[in-house]
Amino acid sequence: MDHFQLKNGVLHAEDIPLTELAEIYGTPVYIYSAATLRRHAQVFREALKPAGRVHLAFAVKANPNLAVLNILADEGYGADVVSAGELNRALQAGVAPEDIVFSGVGKTADEMRHGLQTGIGQFNIESAEEGHELAAIAAEMGQTPAIALRVNPDVDAATHAKISTGKAENKFGVAIDQAPALYAELSAKPSLNMRGIAVHIGSQLLSLDPLEQAFGKVGDLVQTLRGQGLTVSHVDLGGGLGVPYAPGEVPPSPADYGAMVARVTRDWDVTLMFEPGRVIAGNAGVMLTRVIRVKQALGNPFVVVDGAMNDLARPALYDAWHDFVAVQPNGETMAAHIVGPVCETGDTFARDREIDAVAAGDLAIFRTAGAYGATLASTYNSRALVPEVLVDGSNHALVADRIDPATIMAAERVPEWLK
Numbered sequence: 205m206d207h208f209q210l211k212n213g214v215l216h217a218e219d220i221p222l223t224e225l226a227e228i229y230g231t232p233v234y235i236y237s238a239a240t241l242r243r244h245a246q247v248f249r250e251a252l253k254p255a256g257r258v259h260l261a262f263a264v265k266a267n268p269n270l271a272v273l274n275i276l277a278d279e280g281y282g283a284d285v286v287s288a289g290e291l292n293r294a295l296q297a298g299v300a301p302e303d304i305v306f307s308g309v310g311k312t313a314d315e316m317r318h319g320l321q322t323g324i325g326q327f328n329i330e331s332a333e334e335g336h337e338l339a340a341i342a343a344e345m346g347q348t349p350a351i352a353l354r355v356n357p358d359v360d361a362a363t364h365a366k367i368s369t370g371k372a373e374n375k376f377g378v379a380i381d382q383a384p385a386l387y388a389e390l391s392a393k394p395s396l397n398m399r400g401i402a403v404h405i406g407s408q409l410l411s412l413d414p415l416e417q418a419f420g421k422v423g424d425l426v427q428t429l430r431g432q433g434l435t436v437s438h439v440d441l442g443g444g445l446g447v448p449y450a451p452g453e454v455p456p457s458p459a460d461y462g463a464m465v466a467r468v469t470r471d472w473d474v475t476l477m478f479e480p481g482r483v484i485a486g487n488a489g490v491m492l493t494r495v496i497r498v499k500q501a502l503g504n505p506f507v508v509v510d511g512a513m514n515d516l517a518r519p520a521l522y523d524a525w526h527d528f529v530a531v532q533p534n535g536e537t538m539a540a541h542i543v544g545p546v547c548e549t550g551d552t553f554a555r556d557r558e559i560d561a562v563a564a565g566d567l568a569i570f571r572t573a574g575a576y577g578a579t580l581a582s583t584y585n586s587r588a589l590v591p592e593v594l595v596d597g598s599n600h601a602l603v604a605d606r607i608d609p610a611t612i613m614a615a616e617r618v619p620e621w622l623k
């Protein structure tokens with residue numbers, strides 16, 4: 205069920221009209237629905253019931269807001285983190301250290317120490333170099349962290365090139381053919397508890413086939429490793445499940461995903477781990493924006509909104525589609541380009557799109573902005589950092605301030621010698 209719905213002609217977030225939220229918090233602003241987050245967390249968990257022993261870790265990168273993480277921690281989710289900053293957020297939100305998985309190709313020595321001091325549940329290591337470095341640091345600290353080796357199965361996830369991670373040319377993981385030798389080498393290190401394999405081939409996947417192909421290769425690897433007398437008790441299958449953005453886009457349902465996972469992993473006898481991000485948070489958020497003006501042009505008019513590429517970067521980065529919907533639709537439509545005020549041609553949300561008719565001063569939302577939305581925001585063009593609001597039934601609260609350019613400027617210095 206969609207928690208952003210029209211009631212009496214006005215789009216609401218749960219029980220609150222978006223007109224009211226715009227009045228209170230200003231625009232542009234991200235609005236999250238707590239009910240949607242909880243429901244998605246529950247649906248995903250339910251979908252994986254047939255797969256047996258599972259550990260769910262929300263991919264913090266998708267939406268690191270502390271209020272969002274609190275909700276997911278309450279739903280029993282651990283956290284998949286890729287930096288000390290994300291690790292600290294997860295801890296602050298109440299995620300137990302043992303439920304935290306540390307992924308990423310570029311963990312620094314300091315970040316490894318921090319993870320070890322904190323007692324996180326698992327490091328997913330992505331190279332021989334990283335494995336040796338972590339072994340040395342763990343030995344120094346007298347620890348034996350649990351480790352999964354992330355493999356690169358060389359499978360085409362059929363998603364945007366910039367969010368594909370499982371092809372041989374991508375920087376992620378160890379080539380799957382090299383995994384047996386490296387796994388054996390690292391298993392011999394007394395300071396590492398080698399316990400599993402991790403895989404994540406990309407994000408916004410719209411077909412289960414590449415996932416099934418990758419998981420099949422991982423299953424073969426598990427057999428090979430066990431055949432070598434090595435222990436494999438955990439397999440982390442990553443995230444990646446897509447969400448519908450554009451009309452006609454139909455991603456596999458969590459239930460279909462769960463059924464495929466259960467079928468492919470039936471004989472593995474491991475604890476399965478998952479790192480969902482977008483499927484939990486994507487549809488739980490919208491970006492609310494106000495039309496500054498409608499500029500007539502040679503072709504279709506430009507609808508200039510007060511949200512920009514620095515607030516919602518996905519269209520500029522990946523040519524991504526986000527539905528644009530008027531908060532108080534009048535039943536008419538118009539063909540237009542939707543653009544922000546930033547001085548880049550790439551600050552374009554849509555071209556020649558048939559949208560709800562809007563005029564200067566009207567409110568509208570970009571849908572499906574709860575994942576990789578606010579977290580990718582910047583202050584480019586000295587714009588404010590976009591704020592975030594959480595709605596929970598008839599409650600609403602600012603969960604991330606609008607950081608204005610003066611605050612950013614206050615953190616800058618002109619050296620004495622230039623004065």
Ligand SMILES: Cc1ncc(COP(=O)(O)O)c(C=O)c1O
Pocket residue numbers: 263266284307308369404406407408442443444445479480481482483575
């Ligand atoms: C290692 C890892 N795990 C999990 C995720 C979350 O992916 P998604 O948001 O597509 O579920 C990502 C991002 O693609 C990732 O790189």
Ligand SMILES: N[C@@H](CCCC[NH3+])C(=O)O
Pocket residue numbers: 265367407408518522575576
């Ligand atoms: N930022 C990307 C997803 C990146 C996934 C990171 N592993 C997006 O908005 O689609």
